[in-house]
Amino acid sequence: AQSVTQLDSQVPVFEEAPVELRCNYSSSVSVYLFWYVQYPNQGLQLLLKYLSGSTLVESINGFEAEFNKSQTSFHLRKPSVHISDTAEYFCAVRSGSSGDKLTFGTGTRLAVRP
Amino acid sequence: EPEVTQTPSHQVTQMGQEVILRCVPISNHLYFYWYRQILGQKVEFLVSFYNNEISEKSEIFDDQFSVERPDGSNFTLKIRSTKLEDSAMYFCASSERGGGEKLFFGSGTQLSVL
Numbered sequence: 001a002q003s004v005t006q007l008d009s010q011v012p013v014f015e016e017a018p019v020e021l022r023c024n025y026s027s028s029v030s031v032y033l034f035w036y037v038q039y040p041n042q043g044l045q046l047l048l049k050y051l052s053g054s055t056l057v058e059s060i061n062g063f064e065a066e067f068n069k070s071q072t073s074f075h076l077r078k079p080s081v082h083i084s085d086t087a088e089y090f091c092a093v094r095s096g097s098s099g100d101k102l103t104f105g106t107g108t109r110l111a112v113r114p
Numbered sequence: 115e116p117e118v119t120q121t122p123s124h125q126v127t128q129m130g131q132e133v134i135l136r137c138v139p140i141s142n143h144l145y146f147y148w149y150r151q152i153l154g155q156k157v158e159f160l161v162s163f164y165n166n167e168i169s170e171k172s173e174i175f176d177d178q179f180s181v182e183r184p185d186g187s188n189f190t191l192k193i194r195s196t197k198l199e200d201s202a203m204y205f206c207a208s209s210e211r212g213g214g215e216k217l218f219f220g221s222g223t224q225l226s227v228l
Contacts, residue, residue, distance in 0.1 A: 004156075032214070043118060043205065043219035044157075051215070090157060099170045100145065100214045104157035 002027040002095045006105035014113050015083055021076040021108045023065075023091030033074040034092040034102065035065055044090060050074065061085075086112045116140045120206050120220035127196055127227055135191045135223045137206030146189045147207040147217065148181065150174075157205070163189065164212065196227045 005024045013019045025031060032051050036044040048059040055067040065076045074091060088109050092102040119138045127133050139146055148160040161171040163181055180192045189208070193200055203224050207217040 034214075036219075041221060043120075043221045044207075044217075045219070046216050049215065092157075094214045100147070100162045100212050101159045101170055101172070102149075102214045102217070103159070104149075106154075106156045 002031070002093050002103050004091050004093050004103055004105035006091055006108050008108045009106065010109045010111065012111045012113060013081055016080045018079050019077065019081050019085075019110065021089050021091075021110065023074045023076065023105060025072050025074065025091075025093045027093060027095045029095045032094045033065075033067060034094070035059075035063070035074070035076050036090040036092060036104075038088040038090065038107075040087070047076075047089070081110070081112050083112050083114060085110060116218075118206055118208055118218050118220035120204075120223050122223060123221070124224045125226070127225070129198055129227055130195050133193050133196055133225065135193075135204050135206075135225070137189045137191070137220055138187055139189055139206070139208030140210075140218055141187070143208035143210050143218070145209045145212050146181075146183070147209075148191045149205045149207065149219075150202040151205070151222075152199075152202040160191070160204075169212075193225075196225075198227050201225055201227045 034049045035047040037047045038044045048057045050067045058064045063078045088107045090107045091105040121136045146163040151157045161175045162169045178194045203222045205222045206220045209217045
């Protein structure tokens with residue numbers, strides 16, 4: 001069975017500071033990893049994904065995540081956050097044997113302060 | 115940008131009553147999903163639907179739950195006899211391709227069972 005752990009329920013950070021949102025997964029087979037973001041009163045939106053190839057993946061708004069197989073992690077980072085990055089961030093995993101089903105973490109609320 | 119729409123945004127019902135949650139997926143998408151999130155817990159997969167039939171379902175999705183695509187545009191989740199523990203935010207999602215690669219989520223229906 002696969003699972004996702006997001007240890008930080010909330011991460012407060014000042015604007016222009018760097019941030020890392022942690023995600024660890026467990027799965028016995030090959031995995032595909034995702035970060036989804038939920039802005040207030042909106043649905044979840046795909047931020048970035050790792051399917052194969054380069055272990056470092058980037059989004060269009062400056063976030064990046066690195067797949068680390070040995071540490072079973074897929075942490076999300078941004079070198080300098082903006083107020084508009086305030087949102088809930090969900091890490092998710094799909095294994096090669098789980099069909100279409102995504103398994104999500106509990107989410108991390110990123111609160112960016114001026 | 116096209117989006118998945120869900121109605122209503124909030125639904126309050128009495129225990130034992132039937133509820134129908136409605137979703138309009140993106141028009142050219144072929145794969146449809148329901149997820150839910152109980153307050154403070156993880157986003158959980160309920161069911162996936164493709165080619166007018168359920169392709170995968172979780173243990174949560176028991177006989178009290180059903181899904182339907184009645185008219186080629188709507189995708190509904192019915193709970194036949196609601197229980198207190200069905201209270202959650204229910205998210206509909208759709209994707210163009212299978213494999214859970216890029217799901218578009220609606221903003222959710224908050225179901226409160228009293």
